[in-house]
Amino acid sequence: MRATVTLPDGFRFATELRVRFSEVDTQQVVFNPNYLIYADIALTEYLRAIGQPVTDPMSGDTANMYAVRSEVDFRASARFDDVLTLATRTERIGRSSFTVLIAMLRDAERIADVRMVYVNADPVARKGVPLPPRFVDQILAYETTPPERG
Numbered sequence: 001m002r003a004t005v006t007l008p009d010g011f012r013f014a015t016e017l018r019v020r021f022s023e024v025d026t027q028q029v030v031f032n033p034n035y036l037i038y039a040d041i042a043l044t045e046y047l048r049a050i051g052q053p054v055t056d057p058m059s060g061d062t063a064n065m066y067a068v069r070s071e072v073d074f075r076a077s078a079r080f081d082d083v084l085t086l087a088t089r090t091e092r093i094g095r096s097s098f099t100v101l102i103a104m105l106r107d108a109e110r111i112a113d114v115r116m117v118y119v120n121a122d123p124v125a126r127k128g129v130p131l132p133p134r135f136v137d138q139i140l141a142y143e144t145t146p147p148e149r150g
Contacts, residue, residue: 008103008110010145011087015045019082028080035072035104039114042086042102050142052135064129068097069117076111078104084111090139092148096120096128098139099147 007014023034047054078084085105092099097119104112120131139147 005085005105005107007085007087008105011089011103012142012144013046013049013089014085014087015042016083016085017041019078019080019084021080024080030078032072032074035074035078035112035114036070038084038086038104039070039100039102039116042088042114043100043116045086046088046100050138052138064120064123065118066121067116068119069115071115073113073115074111075113076106076109078106078111082106089145090143090147091115092150093131093136093139094150096130098131 005014017038019030023030023037025031044054083106087103087105089101090098091101097117099115099117102114102116103110104114119128120135121127122129
């Protein structure tokens with residue numbers, strides 16, 4: 001798409017996307033909810049990068065992830081046809097949850113941060129269960145900046 005963007009400190013992974021016409025208003029500014037869609041795209045690609053299956057997440061010892069919290073810190077507006085770099089890292093790993101931080105950049109400008117908390121849960125009992133050790137190991141092996149634990 002374009003030349004490589006320097007990632008913010010602590011980030012190893014990034015993916016890019018181009019803002020499409022259907023994602024903007026009449027002023028060609030991205031509708032706020034689309035930032036969460038971009039974050040979901042970033043998380044999916046991050047999971048691929050660490051080796052986590054994304055086509056059948058309910059199989060084997062993979063995590064059964066449910067989003068329980070999302071927050072967006074807007075700094076500037078993304079606009080139609082912008083190419084965004086979505087830098088993604090695991091910021092925190094708990095017993096049954098983990099937090100990802102997605103820094104959204106347009107060239108060198110950081111336009112938004114999205115922080116999302118996911119819980120690993122038993123889909124039948126609807127209760128949190130420990131993150132699978134393999135999943136935690138994949139994150140720890142991938143990240144160059146160790147996530148906060150606890």
